[in-house]
Amino acid sequence: MIRALDSLAMRTAVVTVLGIVVVHVLSLWTYEHAMERQRHAAHAVRLADQLVSLRRSLAAVAPESREDVAHDLSGGAIDAHWSREAMAAAGARATDAAQRLAEEVRTLAPELQAGDVLVSAGADPHLSLVAVRLPDGSWLNARLFAAAPQAPGAHGSLLSTTLMAAGVLLLSLAIAAWLTRPLRAMSRTVAALPPAAPLVRLPETGPKEVRELAHAFNGMQARIAGLVERRTQALAAVSHDLRTPMTRLRFRLEDVNDPALRHAMAEDIAEMEQMVDATLSYLRGEASDEPVRPLDLVALVETIVDGARDRGLCADLSAPPRFVVAGRLVSLKRMVSNLVENALTYGGSAHVTLTDEGATAVLAVRDHGPGIPEDQLAAVLEPFIRLEASRSRATGGVGLGLTIARTVAEAHGGTLTLANAPDGGLIVTVRLPKVQAETN
Numbered sequence: 001m002i003r004a005l006d007s008l009a010m011r012t013a014v015v016t017v018l019g020i021v022v023v024h025v026l027s028l029w030t031y032e033h034a035m036e037r038q039r040h041a042a043h044a045v046r047l048a049d050q051l052v053s054l055r056r057s058l059a060a061v062a063p064e065s066r067e068d069v070a071h072d073l074s075g076g077a078i079d080a081h082w083s084r085e086a087m088a089a090a091g092a093r094a095t096d097a098a099q100r101l102a103e104e105v106r107t108l109a110p111e112l113q114a115g116d117v118l119v120s121a122g123a124d125p126h127l128s129l130v131a132v133r134l135p136d137g138s139w140l141n142a143r144l145f146a147a148a149p150q151a152p153g154a155h156g157s158l159l160s161t162t163l164m165a166a167g168v169l170l171l172s173l174a175i176a177a178w179l180t181r182p183l184r185a186m187s188r189t190v191a192a193l194p195p196a197a198p199l200v201r202l203p204e205t206g207p208k209e210v211r212e213l214a215h216a217f218n219g220m221q222a223r224i225a226g227l228v229e230r231r232t233q234a235l236a237a238v239s240h241d242l243r244t245p246m247t248r249l250r251f252r253l254e255d256v257n258d259p260a261l262r263h264a265m266a267e268d269i270a271e272m273e274q275m276v277d278a279t280l281s282y283l284r285g286e287a288s289d290e291p292v293r294p295l296d297l298v299a300l301v302e303t304i305v306d307g308a309r310d311r312g313l314c315a316d317l318s319a320p321p322r323f324v325v326a327g328r329l330v331s332l333k334r335m336v337s338n339l340v341e342n343a344l345t346y347g348g349s350a351h352v353t354l355t356d357e358g359a360t361a362v363l364a365v366r367d368h369g370p371g372i373p374e375d376q377l378a379a380v381l382e383p384f385i386r387l388e389a390s391r392s393r394a395t396g397g398v399g400l401g402l403t404i405a406r407t408v409a410e411a412h413g414g415t416l417t418l419a420n421a422p423d424g425g426l427i428v429t430v431r432l433p434k435v436q437a438e439t440n
Contacts (some may be wrong), residue, residue, distance in 0.1 A: 012176040028151040047144065048104035049078065055109065055132050055140050056081050057109030063138065070140065079143040086131035088118035101144070104133060186214060242276050242281045295332065297361060298323040301352055306334050309371035313344050325361050325432055327412050335408035336363070338401040339428050344366035347425055356434075363430040371420040380418070381406050405430070 054073055058066045066082035069206075075078045082085075116133040128144040152388035186202050201221075204214040249269050256262040257357045266403035298319045343350035347367020355362045372380055383403045406416040421427050 005060050012179075016172040017169050020164065023165055044101045044104050047101055048108055048369050050076075051101075051105050051130065051132055051140070051142060051351070052108045054078070054142070055134060058082055059134050059136075059141055063136075066138070076144045079145070081139055081141045082138065084138050085135075086118050086139045088120040088129040088131040099130075101130065105130075114191055171367060179207065182214075186210075186217070192218075210224070243270070246272055246276075253342055263351065292326050292328055294324050295329055296322055296361070297325050297327075297332070298354060300333055301328070301336055301354060304333070304340050305350070305352055306351065306417040308340060308344060314349035315340065315344065315352070316350075317352045317354075319352075320356065322359060323354055323356065327432070331408045332409065335405045336365075338405045339363075339365040339430070343369075343426070343429075346370075357431075359434050361432045361434050363432070364427060366421060366425055366427045368425040371424060371426045374420065377418045377420075381416070400430075 054070065057069055057073060060217055061069050063082075070080040070082045099119060099247075104113050105117050106114070112133070118129075118131040121211070122131050130142045130144055132140040132142075134140060137199045184204060186221045189200070201218045202214045204211045206214075246269055249265070253262050253265055253269075288399065298321065302317055303318065305317045340352065341351045343365050344367075347369030349368050351366045353362075353364045353366075355364075381402050383400060402416075402418075409416040409430050409432065412432055414430060417429050419427045419429070
């Protein structure tokens with residue numbers, strides 16, 4: 001239920017329906033009460049008219065015939081009788097409806113005085129006694145039975161409210177869907193952009209608020225792209241310019257007479273060159289113009305594994321005969337090389353497997369090293385992060401191998417995850433979507 005209310009369309013519909021239903025129920029309640037008052041007023045007028053007609057009929061006949069006439073004219077809510085005495089007591093308590101009836105009788109028969117119309121309540125709450133004085137002083141006595149209250153039409157009101165709520169709900173959903181259509185289009189456009197996609201401007205169409213949002217997003221996107229480009233250019237320039245002084249230092253090493261000092265300086269220069277090369281490789285990322293094209297991932301990984309075997313290292317591959325994906329050859333080769341070299345350097349072996357999971361190609365590289373502490377699995381994917389115990393600079397790592405591999409995987413629309421094997425070692429899993437390869 002909560003997830004269903006998470007959309008702007010559903011929230012708009014719910015608020016609209018609740019508001020309309022509350023207003024409709026209040027209006028129905030007011031209408032029913034007004035109609036009830038009118039029904040009571042009309043009922044009082046009708047009874048008063050019948051009583052006045054009975055009075056005139058009794059006054060027109062001889063006294064000995066009046067009881068028979070009263071009996072003949074009785075019916076419905078009135079049980080009429082004639083007698084010399086009034087059955088209703090003066091000053092007795094009466095309901096508001098009975099008092100209103102007495103007023104209506106005096107209105108229809110202006111010759112009657114206040115004491116000529118007596119109303120009192122009987123023992124039965126549904127029975128009232130009315131006495132109306134005739135011109136000769138005798139009385140028309142009537143028992144008035146309260147009519148059964150008319151049902152307020154609950155079923156009709158419920159049906160009306162239900163139909164109205166359904167109509168408002170459908171109309172609200174249609175209006176909300178129409179209003180939020182530009183937002184959904186923006187969301188689909190942004191979600192479909194791969195991480196390495198060039199700057200794509202969102203169409204600034206739709207209502208004013210949506211146009212302002214699209215304009216702000218385009219401006220933010222342009223600023224971020226400019227910031228990233230300037231940062232990349234600056235860092236790449238600095239890393240590239242470091243090569244010149246390091247080359248001069250290598251030449252000047254020949255003038256150092258102390259062999260131990262010369263060896264230590266050479267190692268420092270080699271380490272600096274390795275860091276510069278890794279930094280340039282990281283900053284390049286997917287900035288190359290290499291097109292996406294069909295690649296046999298099995299052949300690519302097999303070349304890297306065979307190279308490791310030729311160096312006498314422990315590496316093996318388990319894969320189907322052929323596995324075609326869409327990607328950039330240089331980037332994917334860099335990613336697989338980093339993962340295999342990490343496994344060989346820090347785990348002593350590299351066991352590579354390729355599997356097909358429907359729409360996803362899965363590449364897994366496992367070693368039998370010490371693994372990575374669970375609380376450090378996310379941190380080691382960040383740039384220049386090294387673990388002191390095993391991923392130390394002394395082993396040649398500069399903290400960019402896994403970062404570059406993850407960047408390449410994400411640039412191809414995939415993911416890279418790390419996990420420690422139950423029996424020891426680290427497993428790096430790369431999932432790449434299998435899409436139809438296109439040549440750009």
